[in-house]
Amino acid sequence: MKLTPYKILIVDDEDMTRTMVRKVLTDSGYEVMDAENGEVAAEACRTNRPDLVLMDVRMPVLNGFDACRLIRNLSGCERLPILMLTALDDVLSVTLAFEAGATDFVTKPINWVLLSHRLKHVLRNSETEIQLRASQTVMARAQKIAHLGQWSMDLVENVCHCSAEMREMLGLSGVVDVGVEVVQSALLPEDRPLLPKFIESLMAGVTDSTIEIRVGAPGQQTRHLFMSGDLVRDDGGKPLAVFGVVQDVTERVEASARLAYQANFDEITGLPNRVLFRDRLTSALERHANGGPGFALLVIETSAMQLAEISSRPEVAQRVLKAVVQRIEALRKPQDTLCRFERERFGLLLNGMGNEVDAAEIATRLIDAFSAPLKTEDMEVMSVIAIGITTFPADMGDVDVLQSHCVAALERLKGNTESAYQFYTEEIQSRVVNVMETHVALYRGLARGEFELHYQPLVELKSNRVVGIEALLRWNRPGGLMQMPDFFVPILEKSGLIVEAGDWILRTASEAALNLPLVLSVNLSPRQFQDPELKRRVGRLLEETGFEPDRLELEITEQAVLVDEQRSIAILNDLAQMGVRVALDDYGTGFSSLQRLKTLPLHTLKIDRFFVTKLLTDKVDAAIVRSTIDLSHELGIRVVAEGVEDDATMEMLREYGCDIVQGYGISRPMNKAKLLDWLSTSRYSAPDF
Ligand code: C2E
Ligand code: CA
Ligand code: CA
Numbered sequence: 001m002k003l004t005p006y007k008i009l010i011v012d013d014e015d016m017t018r019t020m021v022r023k024v025l026t027d028s029g030y031e032v033m034d035a036e037n038g039e040v041a042a043e044a045c046r047t048n049r050p051d052l053v054l055m056d057v058r059m060p061v062l063n064g065f066d067a068c069r070l071i072r073n074l075s076g077c078e079r080l081p082i083l084m085l086t087a088l089d090d091v092l093s094v095t096l097a098f099e100a101g102a103t104d105f106v107t108k109p110i111n112w113v114l115l116s117h118r119l120k121h122v123l124r125n126s127e128t129e130i131q132l133r134a135s136q137t138v139m140a141r142a143q144k145i146a147h148l149g150q151w152s153m154d155l156v157e158n159v160c161h162c163s164a165e166m167r168e169m170l171g172l173s174g175v176v177d178v179g180v181e182v183v184q185s186a187l188l189p190e191d192r193p194l195l196p197k198f199i200e201s202l203m204a205g206v207t208d209s210t211i212e213i214r215v216g217a218p219g220q221q222t223r224h225l226f227m228s229g230d231l232v233r234d235d236g237g238k239p240l241a242v243f244g245v246v247q248d249v250t251e252r253v254e255a256s257a258r259l260a261y262q263a264n265f266d267e268i269t270g271l272p273n274r275v276l277f278r279d280r281l282t283s284a285l286e287r288h289a290n291g292g293p294g295f296a297l298l299v300i301e302t303s304a305m306q307l308a309e310i311s312s313r314p315e316v317a318q319r320v321l322k323a324v325v326q327r328i329e330a331l332r333k334p335q336d337t338l339c340r341f342e343r344e345r346f347g348l349l350l351n352g353m354g355n356e357v358d359a360a361e362i363a364t365r366l367i368d369a370f371s372a373p374l375k376t377e378d379m380e381v382m383s384v385i386a387i388g389i390t391t392f393p394a395d396m397g398d399v400d401v402l403q404s405h406c407v408a409a410l411e412r413l414k415g416n417t418e419s420a421y422q423f424y425t426e427e428i429q430s431r432v433v434n435v436m437e438t439h440v441a442l443y444r445g446l447a448r449g450e451f452e453l454h455y456q457p458l459v460e461l462k463s464n465r466v467v468g469i470e471a472l473l474r475w476n477r478p479g480g481l482m483q484m485p486d487f488f489v490p491i492l493e494k495s496g497l498i499v500e501a502g503d504w505i506l507r508t509a510s511e512a513a514l515n516l517p518l519v520l521s522v523n524l525s526p527r528q529f530q531d532p533e534l535k536r537r538v539g540r541l542l543e544e545t546g547f548e549p550d551r552l553e554l555e556i557t558e559q560a561v562l563v564d565e566q567r568s569i570a571i572l573n574d575l576a577q578m579g580v581r582v583a584l585d586d587y588g589t590g591f592s593s594l595q596r597l598k599t600l601p602l603h604t605l606k607i608d609r610f611f612v613t614k615l616l617t618d619k620v621d622a623a624i625v626r627s628t629i630d631l632s633h634e635l636g637i638r639v640v641a642e643g644v645e646d647d648a649t650m651e652m653l654r655e656y657g658c659d660i661v662q663g664y665g666i667s668r669p670m671n672k673a674k675l676l677d678w679l680s681t682s683r684y685s686a687p688d689f
Contacts, residue, residue: 038067294354304383609643
């Protein structure tokens with residue numbers, strides 16, 4: 001329904017008629033505009049479209065017929081109701097008016113009572129027509145969007161009537177009425193028998209019968225159609241016809257297929273993912289329970305990806321990943337399942353291979369396969385692979401237990417520089433138990449104050465003075481020896497306890513160094529570094545202890561940075577903003593190119609002990625140390641050499657321009673009391689200690 005009043009345009013050259021019509025129509029609630037000739041009327045229609053035009057046929061300038069024609073041709077006025085005012089006896093004018101496109105006519109002299117009714121009637125018709133056309137358009141569009149077509153079938157004549165949409169879906173051109181067999185022929189051969197069955201079921205009175213059928217000429221995309229139908233009977237109950245709709249559901253079917261695929265497969269490699277692998281492993285266990293053979297389970301990890309990811313772009317890493325998969329796939333038998341767990345870790349289920357000798361042979365062949373470099377179009381990578389193995393039923397357990405055993409075996413190989421495999425053994429089992437016990441003991445130890453910090457001095461070569469100390473964590477485990485961090489820090493890290501312990505370490509160390517004129521170095525594990533609260537933790541510490549930020553140097557490793565490089569840079573910038581210094585620890589043990597140093601806001605680089613100890617004997621190591629020092633200096637980064645155990649090494653480093661040295665050659669790490677003692681007597685100390 002229209003809410004605003006209808007707008008009527010009166011066109012007449014007689015002022016009198018216009019005035020009277022205006023009066024009558026305004027009284028009836030219409031809004032009225034007028035025009036004194038056809039030209040003005042056409043212009044009024046263009047600029048202020050009325051709902052109805054009432055127009056005299058006889059007018060100067062442009063007569064009513066020509067004006068009517070002109071208005072009809074205006075865009076938006078094709079269906080505008082136009083009533084012509086004609087003389088009662090003027091039959092010719094009526095004919096001409098209709099020819100010119102008038103909707104109706106009103107005779108002069110005007111019957112004022114009837115006029116208003118007449119207009120109402122015409123306007124209502126016009127509105128209904130507009131609504132009908134609108135709903136037809138909407139319907140057609142909706143059908144198009146929903147990919148809907150209509151069909152009916154005359155059961156007496158046995159012909160199908162297909163709408164244009166349906167014919168398009170079926171790829172049938174031209175004919176509207178066709179035999180069932182023609183519709184059938186458009187379907188994929190294996191779906192053809194479905195159609196008569198469907199019609200039979202409709203005829204048998206199944207009311208909610210539907211089918212999904214596929215169409216597609218050879219070489220063309222297969223489309224999925226969803227068909228439903230309703231049976232119509234005659235008065236005697238005899239089936240007459242079926243009416244139904246058909247919908248193109250290809251996109252929906254494909255989307256759900258894609259979802260199912262994504263749920264079970266790894267997108268990059270196309271290998272099964274851990275979900276599907278679990279399924280296959282469960283089946284293998286079930287087969288064994290029903291008298292089937294055993295199997296071997298391998299977890300394989302390669303270093304290739306890490307290398308590729310670090311050196312360049314993601315697509316390069318993907319190509320390397322695919323090359324890795326190819327190598328493993330080449331050794332896979334059809335009955336085996338290879339899956340990608342995550343990143344560079346894969347699972348291999350060897351069905352029917354329950355004995356260790358066979359499994360070891362496969363593992364050896366895998367290692368051999370990786371002894372040659374992986375080649376992709378942009379790089380060649382040497383990859384170390386590590387394989388954890390367990391065999392069933394020698395090793396008993398459910399899916400989770402077997403997988404965790406494999407991973408425990410794999411982890412024994414961590415840090416190996418050569419490819420190797422490792423079976424899950426009782427010794428590993430006891431180690432796993434041991435790790436759990438240690439975790440519990442560490443948890444208690446933290447609460448009971450069993451941790452202690454030792455401090456190792458750092459000496460500046462230029463001045464031969466102590467300029468800093470590094471805090472190193474110790475654990476006085478009850479009833480045992482003092483435990484070293486290489487053993488327990490990884491357990492703290494894995495359990496997340498390191499974050500809590502880290503607070504204690506920072507606080508204790510900064511309190512110890514508060515009144516010493518030295519830079520304090522504190523180690524941060526990857527987890528601590530990535531902790532979203534890091535900035536707040538450090539900020540609070542500095543505030544509460546009053547420790548100067550530029551006397552605190554946090555030591556992080558490349559691994560910590562690599563977890564998420566973009567985020568790491570943001571964290572480093574945050575720390576720099578607080579005025580805190582950052583050192584890159586263990587340089588040389590990771591995968592860093594010197595290049596990447598440029599992108600990180602660092603103050604200090606610590607060259608790993610591994611290179612420093614061999615400085616005098618290994619020319620390559622000496623060259624690495626030397627160029628690292630030079631490049632760091634170019635970037636404005638100072639260099640610390642770790643693990644300096646003798647004077648000769650120290651002299652060599654001095655010659656290379658190294659800034660600072662640290663190592664047993666100067667002092668072992670010591671507790672706070674011993675440190676203060678040492679500082680007051682050492683030849684490296686300034687007199688004011
Ligand atoms: P790091 O940060 O590389 O620490 C240097 C390690 O080298 C220390 O071992 C130190 O005692 C040892 N060292 C120093 N000079 C020499 C030398 O001349 N020769 C030899 N052979 N070794 C030397 P430590 O104290 O056993 O610490 C081992 C690792 O544990 C540290 O390596 C660090 O990664 C981690 N760690 C130690 N304390 C903490 C801590 O408070 N928090 C965190 N997150 N990690 C820590
Ligand atoms: Ca360190
Ligand atoms: Ca180090």
